[in-house]
Amino acid sequence: MIRIFENIDISARNSFKVHQQAAKIVEFDHNDELSQLFAEHIKGEWMALGGGNNILFTRDIEPTLIVPCNCHIEILSQNENSAHIRVGAGLEWDDLVAWSVENDLWGLENLSLIPGKVGAAPVQNIGAYGAEAKDCIVNVEMYFPEQGNFITLAAEHCNFAYRESVFKHTLKGRVIITAVEFMLSKQAQPKLGYGDVTAKVEELGGVSLKNIRDAICSIRRYKLPDTAVTGNAGSFFKNPIVSTTIAEALAAQYPDMPRYGTSDPHSTKLAAGWLIDQCGLKGYSEGNVGVHHRQALVLINTTGNATGSEVIAFARKVQSAVKEKFGIEIDTEVNIL
């Protein structure tokens, strides 16, 4: 079924809870409705929207927002080692993780409780606690309105990297992801040793799929603001990747500075939250916007009245403070519209 909403407030469709208007939103339940949808309901520009958990709206939105609502989970094949599944883009990401844990399938558990839809997961290659969506994605299925057809792109052609993919570059604004295929393991593959996960898993009774999910849910509930209560979009900034020479020079000055290796020995990832915290900004707020008191990477709509432009102005101040103290640029992770 196709549902159409015109001239509506989108504060309930973005996790920052900013009030802007959208000219038109269309939701569809089935892939075979897409050609009709483009023929009859979309005349000009359009944009795909999931749950709005990684978007900051700074103005009213003229392009039609297209929201996939297809929510199936289909097992395409399985053997004693793994299961190959296909999941509709409209399913809540965490419902998929819960389903995988209930079905003893490993791979997604560290990505528990990341808000958003399955269709958005490949866009920024969501990641947390040492895991990334790309570790399990095998194919991404999408509709190409320019050609009016569906294509399936194998993971190796999606250019996945840290919070990156082809969907943020060459294919940005050109495709609607309609389903994602994952390969999940039936063999235990715990990814521990990141953050406080190991200790929490032990506290819950030891390593199991369910305990890892429960540990991560518990840590995230403690550390991150609940979007139902406080508007935010998770990490507002990406962790900067700098040359290892720069990282070593900074580490000599700041011995406690966290550093993470990357696949390139000449590059080192730094923790943007730590850099912001060192600027004395954790918990700091101005007007309607602030830095979360437990996780400095997260900017929050403190009063519920923040506008997108206010958030941007505040973010620029945070970026300048980090640049001034450490000489490092921190980029935004959130999509700004």
Ligand SMILES: Cc1cc2nc3c(=O)[nH]c(=O)nc-3n(C[C@H](O)[C@H](O)[C@H](O)COP(=O)(O)OP(=O)(O)OC[C@H]3O[C@@H](n4cnc5c(N)ncnc54)[C@H](O)[C@@H]3O)c2cc1C
């Ligand atoms: C409290 C909180 C915690 C978070 N924690 C994490 C975390 O730990 N790790 C992490 O990686 N992210 C995290 N995020 C960010 C966010 O959850 C993810 O980016 C998520 O994938 C966004 O999903 P969404 O459906 O809300 O996408 P949206 O915000 O609606 O869209 C994000 C982008 O994807 C595009 N898009 C969405 N759906 C489609 C589609 N079907 N086809 C084509 N393009 C599409 C949109 O156009 C937009 O550019 C967090 C956010 C919040 C609010």
